[in-house]
Amino acid sequence: xxxxxxxxxxxxxxxxxxxxxxxxxxxxxxxxxxxxxxxxxxxxxxxxxxxxxxxxxxxxxxxxxxxxxxxxxxxxxxxxxxxxxxxxxxxxxxxxxxxxxxxxxxxxxxxxxxxxxxxxxxxxxxxxxxxxxxxxxxxxxxxxxxxxxxxxxxxxxxxxxxxxxxxxxxxxxxxxxxxxxxxxxxxxxxxxxxxxxxxxxxxxxxxxxxxxxxxxxxxxxxxxxxxxxxxxxxxxxxxxxxxxxxxxxxxxxxxxxxxxxxxxxxxxxxxxxxxxxxxxxxxxxxxxxxxxxxxxxxxxxxxxxxxxxxxxxxxxxxxxxxxxxxxxxxxxxxxxxxxxxxxxxxxxxxxxxxxxxxxxxxxxxxxxxxxxxxxxxxxxxxxxxx
Amino acid sequence: xxxxxxxxxxxxxxxxxxxxxxxxxxxxxxxxxxxxxxxxxxxxxxxxxxxxxxxxxxxxxxxxxxxxxxxxxxxxxxxxxxxxxxxxxxxxxxxxxxxxxxxxxxxxxxxxxxxxxxxxxxxxxxxxxxxxxxxxxxxxxxxxxxxxxxxxxxxxxxxxxxxxxxxxxxxxxxxxxxxxxxxxxxxxxxxxxxxxxxxxxxxxxxxxxxxxxxxxxxxxxxxxxxxxxxxxxxxxxxxxxxxxxxxxxxxxxxxxxxxxxxxxxxxxxxxxxxxxxxxxxxxxxxxxxxxxxxxxxxxxxxxxxxxxxxxxxxxxxxxxxxxxxxxxxxxxxxxxxxxxxxxxxxxxxxxxxxxxxxxxxxxxxxxxxxxxxxxxxxxxxxxxxx
Numbered sequence: 001x002x003x004x005x006x007x008x009x010x011x012x013x014x015x016x017x018x019x020x021x022x023x024x025x026x027x028x029x030x031x032x033x034x035x036x037x038x039x040x041x042x043x044x045x046x047x048x049x050x051x052x053x054x055x056x057x058x059x060x061x062x063x064x065x066x067x068x069x070x071x072x073x074x075x076x077x078x079x080x081x082x083x084x085x086x087x088x089x090x091x092x093x094x095x096x097x098x099x100x101x102x103x104x105x106x107x108x109x110x111x112x113x114x115x116x117x118x119x120x121x122x123x124x125x126x127x128x129x130x131x132x133x134x135x136x137x138x139x140x141x142x143x144x145x146x147x148x149x150x151x152x153x154x155x156x157x158x159x160x161x162x163x164x165x166x167x168x169x170x171x172x173x174x175x176x177x178x179x180x181x182x183x184x185x186x187x188x189x190x191x192x193x194x195x196x197x198x199x200x201x202x203x204x205x206x207x208x209x210x211x212x213x214x215x216x217x218x219x220x221x222x223x224x225x226x227x228x229x230x231x232x233x234x235x236x237x238x239x240x241x242x243x244x245x246x247x248x249x250x251x252x253x254x255x256x257x258x259x260x261x262x263x264x265x266x267x268x269x270x271x272x273x274x275x276x277x278x279x280x281x282x283x284x285x286x287x288x289x290x291x292x293x294x295x296x297x298x299x300x301x302x303x304x305x306x307x308x309x310x311x312x313x314x315x316x317x318x319x320x321x322x323x324x325x326x327x328x329x330x331x332x333x334x335x336x337x338x339x340x341x342x343x344x345x346x347x348x349x350x351x352x353x354x355x356x357x358x359x360x361x362x363x364x365x366x367x368x369x370x371x372x373x374x375x376x377x378x379x380x381x382x383x384x385x386x
Numbered sequence: 387x388x389x390x391x392x393x394x395x396x397x398x399x400x401x402x403x404x405x406x407x408x409x410x411x412x413x414x415x416x417x418x419x420x421x422x423x424x425x426x427x428x429x430x431x432x433x434x435x436x437x438x439x440x441x442x443x444x445x446x447x448x449x450x451x452x453x454x455x456x457x458x459x460x461x462x463x464x465x466x467x468x469x470x471x472x473x474x475x476x477x478x479x480x481x482x483x484x485x486x487x488x489x490x491x492x493x494x495x496x497x498x499x500x501x502x503x504x505x506x507x508x509x510x511x512x513x514x515x516x517x518x519x520x521x522x523x524x525x526x527x528x529x530x531x532x533x534x535x536x537x538x539x540x541x542x543x544x545x546x547x548x549x550x551x552x553x554x555x556x557x558x559x560x561x562x563x564x565x566x567x568x569x570x571x572x573x574x575x576x577x578x579x580x581x582x583x584x585x586x587x588x589x590x591x592x593x594x595x596x597x598x599x600x601x602x603x604x605x606x607x608x609x610x611x612x613x614x615x616x617x618x619x620x621x622x623x624x625x626x627x628x629x630x631x632x633x634x635x636x637x638x639x640x641x642x643x644x645x646x647x648x649x650x651x652x653x654x655x656x657x658x659x660x661x662x663x664x665x666x667x668x669x670x671x672x673x674x675x676x677x678x679x680x681x682x683x684x685x686x687x688x689x690x691x692x693x694x695x696x697x698x699x700x701x702x703x704x705x706x707x708x709x710x711x712x713x714x715x716x717x718x719x720x721x722x723x724x725x726x727x728x729x730x731x732x733x734x735x736x737x738x739x740x741x742x743x744x745x746x747x748x749x750x751x752x753x754x755x756x757x758x759x760x761x762x763x764x765x766x767x768x769x770x771x772x
Contacts, residue, residue: 001401001632002401003402003404004398005398005399006400007395007397008394011391012390012391012644013391014390014391014644015388015390015645018389209625211613211629215608215609218605219598219601219604219605222601223597226597239387239595242387243595243597250598258400258632259400259628
């Protein structure tokens with residue numbers, strides 16, 4: 001096991017009718033900005049519950065945060081926060097709204113010219129301070145409710161970049177599984193795949209003798225495999241929704257990453273597909289992961305075999321046959337949720353692959369837990385997924 | 387799944403050579419009291435490492451905290467803290483030292499006459515404030531390094547009682563698995579059993595459709611079963627020590643308790659055996675748990691069968707046969723570590739059972755996840771374990 005540091009102070013308030021507890025979590029006298037997306041929260045009653053709980057707070061609203069939230073939109077929110085002397089941000093929505101809120105929280109207090117610096121100069125320029133954040137999660141998927149990561153897309157340059165900072169951790173996140181009841185199939189499927197692949201990025205590397213972290217990762221995968229289809233099949237199944245929701249949060253709150261190598265190549269390649277074609281984040285992951293598994297079958301061999309055996313029960317055949325079966329079972333799972341796993345199914349032309357490879361070449365990126373996935377391997381991975 | 391609230395802000399610093407990082411975690415200018423036990427830290431080099439890291443801090447020492455730390459000893463430390471204007475407490479040791487430090491941290495700032503109130507009037511009188519705490523863990527077992535619980539024994543009345551408060555959570559805990567290398571067999575065995583039974587108290591109740599929590603609990607049990615004997619067999623096996631250490635912490639940091647019923651009857655009964663006979667905490671648990679499983683085999687049936695199948699691979703036989711096998715495999719595991727599981731092996735007379743039962747009668751306690759274990763059932767459980 002590697003040395004590690006772990007701390008996660010986010011307060012989780014989980015369960016039925018938990019949204020009303022919001023009012024006890026925001027410091028009295030705060031001037032609150034409530035940020036949300038396209039208005040689905042008005043259809044499912046979440047907006048009304050949040051407004052009821054905010055009634056004693058001086059508060060404003062900022063609506064219209066997109067899936068894959070845009071820098072341009074966030075900058076408008078930052079302007080509003082500064083203009084209106086906001087001192088508490090409340091994100092009501094899924095990962096996109098929470099991610100945008102994190103950027104707004106740090107961006108509003110940034111003394112430099114352009115808070116895009118946090119993304120474009122990640123690891124060099126980091127937030128020194130941020131406004132406090134609370135979240136009401138309405139879509140289990142990204143884990144943003146319990147981590148300090150944010151991903152934002154800059155429309156003008158077609159860049160989708162991320163940064164992470166403990167300064168933008170939500171102080172609290174409210175998780176009411178009832179919010180899952182009104183989600184469309186596509187969002188549930190995306191959420192299951194997103195959480196699944198978050199686990200894979202922290203698990204499918206090479207063994208470092210960390211059996212507990214492995215088992216925790218496998219526990220989340222198994223639960224998503226069991227509960228995901230239940231949620232898709234019956235949106236009113238509270239327990240399935242709750243199990244899905246808690247699994248998605250624990251998939252990316254730092255816990256299963258303790259003391260083990262990580263490989264975020266699937267995400268980094270996937271982001272480019274979203275940047276160029278607007279494909280849903282989770283779907284880009286479902287496309288890319290099988291390619292990474294296929295290309296890195298030697299260096300990831302031990303963990304792919306462990307994953308195949310413990311998750312899919314694959315024990316027979318040569319090593320290559322077992323790896324092939326494992327990839328194919330994983331793809332079948334994503335497809336069973338209605339998520340296509342080939343670039344051609346999303347109408348992505350070969351030209352895009354070359355553009356993406358060119359970007360990684362320019363950046364000089366070396367992806368993967370062994371930093372051995374360069375632009376030419378990215379190209380191979382994507383051609384493998386046409 | 388039940389509704390729940392979960393937050394755990396303790397910063398874990400885990401790994402080889404992590405003790406030297408102490409100096410970065412204590413606020414500059416603090417006046418530190420370092421609390422420790424019987425001096426084993428002087429033999430294994432931990433004392434020297436801590437002292438080296440504290441060299442730029444104004445600090446004092448308080449030695450002599452016992453296993454099952456005593457109220458009387460803690461009160462001396464509280465006196466010292468007040469007299470010397472200490473403003474930071476550093477616990478260096480196992481669960482006993484950390485538990486004592488928590489009591490000292492809250493007790494020193496208590497405005498009432500006797501801080502024993504936190505124990506004797508638990509849930510009525512709670513700490514309003516506490517001094518900040520840091521910990522250097524030297525013995526994986528209790529999980530005290532990442533929770534807000536403390537158990538203290540009052541010698542004069544032979545009471546062993548507990549309280550919990552977020553105010554006494556350590557700000558940071560340093561976990562260096564190398565500290566395990568110098569532990570005697572008995573302490574390793576006790577630590578494995580203690581952590582194992584912490585998991586059981588949060589797992590072996592009744593199903594509430596919380597598959598992820600179940601799997602996390604089972605993951606810790608499996609890892610303890612695998613790694614515990616490795617640590618016993620080779621004290622220099624760093625990975626085994628690390629896996630044991632991280633398992634023991636996660637066994638009682640609140641995570642696996644989220645959204646599920648709990649049953650702390652084994653602990654509450656076990657505490658009495660320590661109070662009357664000074665038996666090591668973990669050993670009292672190994673004695674009592676099989677009795678609780680046997681007596682509550684009906685109400686715990688589903689989870690005992692799940693535990694038996696998933697952990698011990700027991701699938702054959704009638705329900706009662708499988709439960710018997712499951713209890714017997716669990717006992718064999720404890721015994722394989724050198725931990726006897728019968729009261730008679732500790733020389734406890736029948737008279738003690740009656741005294742303990744009398745105590746529970748007087749307190750009117752109803753133990754267990756269904757609050758259906760009264761004094762007469764406590765008596766049955768203990769007679770079953772003679």
